[in-house]
Amino acid sequence: MRAGCARRLHIRDTVLETINHVLIRHANPLGTLHGGVMLQWMITTATLAAMRLARAPAVLAGMDHIFFLSPVHVGENAILTAWVDYVGKSSMDVTVYVEAENPIRGERRLTTISHMVLVAVNDELRPVPVGACIEPKGDVEVTLYQAALERRRQRVGRLEKRRExxxxxxxxxxxxxxxxxxxxxxxxxxxxxxxxxxxxxxxxxxxxxxxxxxxxxxxxxxxxxxxxxxxxxxxxxxxxxxxxxxxxxxxxxxxxxxxxxxxxxxxxxxxxxxxxxxxxxxxxxxxxxxxxxxxxxxxxxxxxxxxxxxxxxxxxxxxxxxxxxxxxxxxxxxx
Ligand SMILES: CC(C)(COP(=O)(O)OP(=O)(O)OC[C@H]1O[C@@H](n2cnc3c(N)ncnc32)[C@H](O)[C@@H]1OP(=O)(O)O)[C@@H](O)C(=O)NCCC(=O)NCCS
Structure with missing residues (x-):
């Protein structure tokens, strides 16, 4: 665990859920949720989880591939669960897990899962230290934490190109x-x-x-x-x-x-x-x-x-x- 870490949290302490009911104005003529609306809801949920952990504003620095596995229909709920898997210096690895729920039958199905990186920033939008660490507790959290570390390793090449x-x-x-x-x-x-x-x-x-x-x-x-x-x-x-x-x-x-x-x-x-x-x-x-x-x-x-x-x-x-x-x-x- 890194030194200089003022707060230590388990992954489950960072979980945040938003529920959005899909209305006609969110949908295409086929009655399914627009990808753009879903992306917005996903980024909102990830941003809220990151800001709550950092106690500072956070901007989206990057996200890994996103696949929309199944549509969400008008009248269903999109249940978005976000949590922080890993904290770097100023960056946070956030997962967003999205399920479609039929509110009448109560059935849920996985719609998409995404991994995003948010960076805590100051008034000038420059990175600031988060001042908290993730201390995984239990097998599931250790697996999530290690998967986030692996994703970080895989992103190194992408990150090197960001200035030019x-x-x-x-x-x-x-x-x-x-x-x-x-x-x-x-x-x-x-x-x-x-x-x-x-x-x-x-x-x-x-x-x-x-x-x-x-x-x-x-x-x-x-x-x-x-x-x-x-x-x-x-x-x-x-x-x-x-x-x-x-x-x-x-x-x-x-x-x-x-x-x-x-x-x-x-x-x-x-x-x-x-x-x-x-x-x-x-x-x-x-x-x-x-x-x-x-x-x-x-x-x-x-x-x-x-x-x-x-x-x-x-x-x-x-x-x-x-x-x-x-x-x-x-x-x-x-x-
Ligand atoms: C995110 C941002 C502030 C980072 O600035 P920077 O000059 O690269 O800052 P740094 O080199 O100090 O990197 C800060 C952290 O962000 C991480 N980072 C930066 N870009 C990243 C990316 N694309 N993906 C993952 N992590 C990233 C770095 O690894 C570093 O992590 P660490 O502090 O935990 O070690 C800058 O790229 C930015 O402003 N981007 C636009 C953000 C935004 O406005 N999004 C909405 C656009 S509409």
């Missing part, structure tokens, strides 16, 4: 310019969580919406978000800055499409631009019964299109490997 990534403000290249979009909006106080910092839940909501527009345009019918690849947030967006969001179709499968999303913070009065995040969304096209539907095939013609396809295929292979591992695993809760 801020400077990369070039838009993502689409396979075909017809299947790309740019959206600009001001960051308003309503987008902020505290200290004028735009809330990652809001940003992911906007990005999911933009991805949906491109998916709808390409596939010609309803789409839902099936997965979001591991995503890092390199720099904050402040209220008063412009949020520039790009969406680009970068892969087409049989029933799925990969849309690359990129957000850039722009301080228009000075010309300053910072890369905030790049995120790969996998959307699946659905028919009127909610079953996966074939999308028009895309045949790369140019060399650069083949290259985009090959890069996307590598991401797809990794995604499928992680999804398989998730399906085989028996996710634990510290209760």
């Amino acid at each position: 990534a801020i400077l990369d403000t070039s838009p993502p290249r689409p396979l075909d310019p017809r299947y790309s979009a740019v959206s600009m909006r001001f960051a308003y106080p309503e987008d902020a969580i505290f200290h004028n910092a735009v809330y990652a839940g809001k940003l992911m909501y906007y990005l999911d919406e933009l991805a949906g527009i491109i998916g709808l345009r390409y596939s010609g019918g309803p789409v839902v978000t099936a997965a979001v690849d591991a995503t890092d947030f390199y720099s904050p967006i402040r209220v008063g800055e412009a949020i520039e969001m790009h969406a680009a179709l970068t892969y087409v499968g049989r029933t799925t499409m990969e849309i690359t999303l990129k957000a850039i913070a722009r301080r228009e009065e000075s010309g300053e631009a910072r890369h905030t995040t790049t995120s790969y969304f996998t959307l699946v096209a659905l028919d009127e019964n909610g079953r996966p539907r074939r999308v028009p095939p895309f045949e790369p013609q140019e060399r650069w299109q083949w290259e985009l396809f090959e890069q996307a295929k590598a991401r797809r292979a990794r995604r499928l490997e992680l999804l398989e591992a998730l399906k085989k695993s028996r996710p634990l809760k510290p209760l």
Whole structure:
């Protein structure tokens, strides 16, 4: 256990639950919860658990792959349970475990599980020490703690690139310019969580919406978000800055499409631009019964299109490997 740790907590002391009833305004025309709304609820629950532990504001620094295993229908509850598995110096590893509940029958099913890293920050949004440690108690907590340490080890490569990534403000290249979009909006106080910092839940909501527009345009019918690849947030967006969001179709499968999303913070009065995040969304096209539907095939013609396809295929292979591992695993809760 680290020295200089003022408070020591068991994982179960950090558990926080939020319950959201799914209404028509949260859902798509097929009556299932929008991925963007779910992402927002997940990030909210993780942020609350982190802030409660740190006794300080916390921002989302990154999240691992997220897979939406089953839809949540209008009239059901989304029960989100978050806990802190591990505390670094200023960062906290938070798991969010999401179940869909039929409130009449009381049945629950796992919808998704995600691992996020939140960082405790000061008024200038710079990292501050959390001042607490996790002391796992019992076999389940030890397993959760060790799994968080392993995830930390696996993220090292991603983290090394984060400083230079801020400077990369070039838009993502689409396979075909017809299947790309740019959206600009001001960051308003309503987008902020505290200290004028735009809330990652809001940003992911906007990005999911933009991805949906491109998916709808390409596939010609309803789409839902099936997965979001591991995503890092390199720099904050402040209220008063412009949020520039790009969406680009970068892969087409049989029933799925990969849309690359990129957000850039722009301080228009000075010309300053910072890369905030790049995120790969996998959307699946659905028919009127909610079953996966074939999308028009895309045949790369140019060399650069083949290259985009090959890069996307590598991401797809990794995604499928992680999804398989998730399906085989028996996710634990510290209760
Ligand atoms: C998170 C942030 C404050 C970290 O700043 P930084 O300059 O990298 O700070 P540091 O190098 O001191 O890292 C701080 C901690 O964050 C961790 N960290 C930083 N980026 C991370 C990422 N993408 N994933 C996981 N951990 C990360 C570091 O490992 C370190 O952990 P430790 O203190 O426990 O050792 C900065 O990247 C940031 O402001 N990002 C945007 C956050 C945000 O606004 N999110 C919402 C966007 S809309």
